[in-house]
Amino acid sequence: MVKRILAIIFILVIGFWIANALAKVPFGEDKMLVGKYYLENVKEQTGAINAVTAVVVNYRGFDTLGEVTVLFIASTGVAALLWRRREERSAEVDGSLILKTGSRVLLPFIMLFGAYIFIHGHLTPGGGFPGGATIATAFLMIYLAYKEYEIDHNLFEPLEGLSGVSYVAVGLIGLAIGGYFLFDWIWQIWEVGDIGRLLSAGFIPIIYTIIGIKVGTELTGIIDRMIKESKEVEG
Amino acid sequence: MTIIEVSLVLIAIATVLSMYRVFRGPTTVDRIIAIDIMTTITTGLMVLFALYYKRAIFLDVALVYAVLAFLGVIAFARYLEGGL
Amino acid sequence: MTINEAIGAFLIFTGSLFYVLSSLGLIRMPDVYNRMQTATKSATLASLGVMIGVGIYSPCCFPKALVIALFLLLTNPISAHALIRAAYRSGIPLWEGSIVDKYKEALKEEGEQ
Amino acid sequence: MGEASKVSRYLYTVIILFVIWLFLTNSLDPQELTMGFVLSLIIAALTYQVFTKYGLSNLHPKRILYTVAYIPYFLWAMIMANLDVAYRVLHPKRPINPGIVEIKTNLTNDIAKLVLANSITLTPGTMSVDVKGDRLYIHWIDVKDPSLEGASKHIGKPFEKFLRVIFHDDN
Known part of the structure; x- marks a missing residue:
């Protein structure tokens, strides 16, 4: 009881501190000038109507390359930690007929949703990362339904590497044409597309497609390693 | 208050009521059923928000959420029956 | 308020009433199986109502709302089925008032094979 | 076929x-x-x-016609199901009489069985637990007839005549 009262008092004191600290922050004013700059120039400089996407892929495209690399390292790390000789899946109970048939029917639709999400990254919320995750869930669904299913590593690993290389290649072409890495030559020099339609925003859709494929294949690879490893742990 | 606002309040009440089953249990499956229902309710809520704030792009969020919620429940179910 | 807004609002309101009904079913029913019965049915119909209602209220959203509604209509019963099968196989008993259980015999036969 | x-x-x-x-x-x-x-x-x-x-x-016109005819039938069954649920949930005595029954289906196609099981889950008082071969195991909230034939007639038959045409089981 005493403990509980002490905890409540403690929470109240902390809450008071935080409230006091936040009360001094002026809301609604620009603290950072760079944010204002992005919002004012995003349309003519990148052609995207989704400012968040434009910042992620265009202004901060180099950082996003870093993020993709982090994911790649995570995937490689999982593979390195969980690498054993060829392991079988440990599932014992097969999915029911309804689940199996349902996942077969849903597979194309979920892949289409994923592709829709990452191709419309510059027009709607979403983009490469959620789109790739959606595509990975399609494979996870098949994994859950069929106990003997395994992905084809010979197809997925080259695809993953290829998409990583093409991201860098897009950046290098920008370096060659415009003088800095990830220069958006499609929008700034060719001026292809109209703002708000699908074909716009320079290379943002291209890079998001690359990221989508990369994230999808990488997450599928991680799922595959994790599911196969479980047999070793349980004995 | 428009009818849509009343509906939003009703959905909020539904979520809170399902929360009772999440806390109460008594078995794991009970909690997962409650969470399944809550995710369905949340998908409906997102679609309703798209109307309320007049932003059709919220529908994309609802779509992805529906996919992920379905996968989450299936994963739990297969884990419970030893199919993972 | 135009006529399609009125119809849409009516569908949305009905849908949210069914959401409340599904959570009430979740609370009032005595065991896992009966809870699933009541909750899944009304939550699916409620989602259908809310999404079609939103589609009718503002026609620009109609196709996408319809896709989400169809997706839920297909996935909700599947996930309910998977959960209920997992519940039975992980050994949760039926409610004591249940009068018949044919699935037990089927599972026993499967075990003997 | x-x-x-x-x-x-x-x-x-x-x-x-x-x-x-x-x-x-x-x-x-x-x-x-x-x-x-x-x-x-x-x-x-x-x-x-x-x-x-x-x-x-x-995409044969006959199948599309049957699909279109199936939708209002299914929606009606679903609305009835929910009124049934409302009655059971809101009634103070909670009138339920549950059990798992077995039914037999003539459908052979997997997708037809999926749609049948989903339809059963969403219609009054029934929910599919498992499918094995041509047998479906149904959790019924208000068991009226625990025998195989009676339950099949009560639960599965109304849908089967549509699904048999839609999903190529008509021969």
Whole structure:
């Protein structure tokens, strides 16, 4: 009881501190000038109507390359930690007929949703990362339904590497044409597309497609390693 | 208050009521059923928000959420029956 | 308020009433199986109502709302089925008032094979 | 009826995916149409083998007619189901009489069984627990007839006459 009262008092004191600290922050004013700059120039400089996407892929495209690399390292790390000789899946109970048939029917639709999400990254919320995750869930669904299913590593690993290389290649072409890495030559020099339609925003859709494929294949690879490893742990 | 606002309040009440089953249990499956229902309710809520704030792009969020919620429940179910 | 807004609002309101009904079913029913019965049915119909209602209220959203509604209509019963099968196989008993259980015999036969 | 040819199955998948794409994007902008078409081609190439078995013959006018007729019937059953649920949940005595019964189905196609099981789950008082061969195990909230024949007649039959035509089980 005493403990509980002490905890409540403690929470109240902390809450008071935080409230006091936040009360001094002026809301609604620009603290950072760079944010204002992005919002004012995003349309003519990148052609995207989704400012968040434009910042992620265009202004901060180099950082996003870093993020993709982090994911790649995570995937490689999982593979390195969980690498054993060829392991079988440990599932014992097969999915029911309804689940199996349902996942077969849903597979194309979920892949289409994923592709829709990452191709419309510059027009709607979403983009490469959620789109790739959606595509990975399609494979996870098949994994859950069929106990003997395994992905084809010979197809997925080259695809993953290829998409990583093409991201860098897009950046290098920008370096060659415009003088800095990830220069958006499609929008700034060719001026292809109209703002708000699908074909716009320079290379943002291209890079998001690359990221989508990369994230999808990488997450599928991680799922595959994790599911196969479980047999070793349980004995 | 428009009818849509009343509906939003009703959905909020539904979520809170399902929360009772999440806390109460008594078995794991009970909690997962409650969470399944809550995710369905949340998908409906997102679609309703798209109307309320007049932003059709919220529908994309609802779509992805529906996919992920379905996968989450299936994963739990297969884990419970030893199919993972 | 135009006529399609009125119809849409009516569908949305009905849908949210069914959401409340599904959570009430979740609370009032005595065991896992009966809870699933009541909750899944009304939550699916409620989602259908809310999404079609939103589609009718503002026609620009109609196709996408319809896709989400169809997706839920297909996935909700599947996930309910998977959960209920997992519940039975992980050994949760039926409610004591249940009068018949044919699935037990089927599972026993499967075990003997 | 055997499997359709690969071309027919592929084209059917492309058509279905493209229609879904049209619904998702909700625009007739030529750029969106081209993109959707290319994506449908790619995804269909990856998945047509698991998606469909009968290909273009699914689009036979008779089957489409039966599908269209099935929708109002199913919606009506679903609304009835919910009124039934409302009655059981709101009634102070909670009138339930549950049990798991076994029913027999004549459907042989997997997808037909999926739709049958889903329909059963969403209609009054019943929920499918498992499918084995031609037997479905149904959790019934208010068991009226625990025998195999009685339950089959009560639960499965109304849907089967539609599904048998829609999913090629009519021979």
